[in-house]
Amino acid sequence: MTEPTLIELAIFADYFQFYVQDEAANEDFGEKWTDESVERQLAVAEFSAAIGTARNMTVPVVLSVHAEAPAEDFAEWDMVNECSISVRSDTLIIAGCTDHLPNAPRVPIAPGTYRVRVSYSGLDSLSEDGVEGDDFYRLQLWPAPLAEIAVRKARTVAAD
Structure with a gap:
């Protein structure tokens, strides 16, 4: 098995x-961020996924x-979600929503349909002002047929 x-x-x-997206994607997430997608911190379009974060900072x-x-x-993650995206080009981009896309990190990838697993940790580790934190986001992609969004591990919020 290859690494x-x-x-x-x-x-x-x-x-x-x-965002994690096909380089050729140009999708608007304005209507994708519903109450449900905000709660799961994941909004999905055909060629891209928007991952919600705990901080409005570099993560x-x-x-x-x-x-x-x-x-x-x-077990070690606060929350885990999965979705599907299609890739038409041979490049995946990972970028903030206000990043200049020509400068965004790129990953070569074969065109096709992929499953995206998003694992979130440290979501409750933010400082009082929301600037500092140990939040962390892991994205795992693999070729797979299109499938519905799946909450694989729901976030449990501690009672005050």
Whole structure:
């Protein structure tokens, strides 16, 4: 089995979100952010996914591309969601919503349909002013048929 392609990034999550998208995508997420998608911190279009973040700051993101579905290691994560996106070009972009796309990180990828697993950790670690935190976002992609959005591990919020 081949090792997955792995890239570590620091993405400016302006408006508390960043995108993973086909380089050719030009989708509007204005109507994709419903109450349900805000709660799961994931909005999805045909060629891209918007990942909601705990902070409106630069956040750590790790993206890996796998030949098949990676092992399920949900216990250590605050929340895990999955969605599907289609890739028409041969390039995936990871960018904040206000980033200048020509400068955004790119990952070569074969055209096709992919499953995207988003794992979130440290969501409750923010400083009082919301600037500092240990939030972390892992994206895992693998070739798979189109499928519905799935909440694989729901976030549990501690009672005050």
